[in-house]
Amino acid sequence: MISIRKPRENDAYGIARVEIEVWRDTYPTLLPAEYLVDRLDIARVAALWARRLQDASFKHYCRVAMDDRDGLIGFITFGTPRDPDISYDGEIYEVYVQSDFQNQGLGKLLCCAAARGLRQKGAQSLTVEVLEGNPSRFFYEALGGKVARRKNRPFAGLRLPSLIYGWDNLGVLVTEDTPG
Ligand SMILES: CC(C)(COP(=O)(O)OP(=O)(O)OC[C@H]1O[C@@H](n2cnc3c(N)ncnc32)[C@H](O)[C@@H]1OP(=O)(O)O)[C@@H](O)C(=O)NCCC(=O)NCCS
Numbered sequence: 001m002i003s004i005r006k007p008r009e010n011d012a013y014g015i016a017r018v019e020i021e022v023w024r025d026t027y028p029t030l031l032p033a034e035y036l037v038d039r040l041d042i043a044r045v046a047a048l049w050a051r052r053l054q055d056a057s058f059k060h061y062c063r064v065a066m067d068d069r070d071g072l073i074g075f076i077t078f079g080t081p082r083d084p085d086i087s088y089d090g091e092i093y094e095v096y097v098q099s100d101f102q103n104q105g106l107g108k109l110l111c112c113a114a115a116r117g118l119r120q121k122g123a124q125s126l127t128v129e130v131l132e133g134n135p136s137r138f139f140y141e142a143l144g145g146k147v148a149r150r151k152n153r154p155f156a157g158l159r160l161p162s163l164i165y166g167w168d169n170l171g172v173l174v175t176e177d178t179p180g
């Protein structure tokens with residue numbers, strides 16, 4: 001059975017494991033190899049997550065997806081928009097699902113949980129930024145996101161084209177039975 005919940009301090013390694021697996025699958029064709037080296041170091045990424053999960057002032061909220069048998073298999077982070085000029089009041093920063101659990105509705109479930117978390121904090125609209133070359137952009141389109149803006153995002157010393165998707169009403173992502 002799969003459930004969605006808030007992360008605990010001892011989830012740092014599980015989150016890092018999923019993040020690294022997804023980065024390994026997704027970003028080698030999108031980002032320079034030298035940038036990926038640091039991002040794929042499990043000890044470094046797990047230590048970073050451990051610090052974040054212990055830091056009450058860290059305002060990237062998180063939900064994790066747990067499988068009874070396989071443990072932590074996905075996560076999402078969200079909060080206030082990083083770009084102060086953006087006209088939405090909530091942002092999904094990242095959503096990652098372990099590859100063998102993709103295309104089973106889990107990404108959608110995590111976005112629902114994030115939308116619900118943002119709504120509890122008073123947000124009504126939602127945005128997400130994705131590199132234009134990332135096929136996951138079609139996931140956001142399947143969830144009803146509309147391209148609100150295009151920009152060139154400074155990334156690892158490059159400027160990469162990215163898309164800003166928006167939902168004017170994040171309530172469309174929230175269903176009554178959304179867990180988390
Ligand atoms: C993007 C991601 C989170 C989607 O999670 P998922 O569990 O595979 O997606 P779901 O099964 O919940 O799919 C929900 C809907 O999106 C569609 N969808 C998902 N990925 C898609 C893709 N790459 N292209 C087209 N449609 C896609 C599904 O068909 C489904 O449509 P439906 O509701 O009409 O049936 C996952 O593929 C992932 O972790 N990708 C790598 C990391 C990444 O790039 N994250 C986004 C950038 S932060």
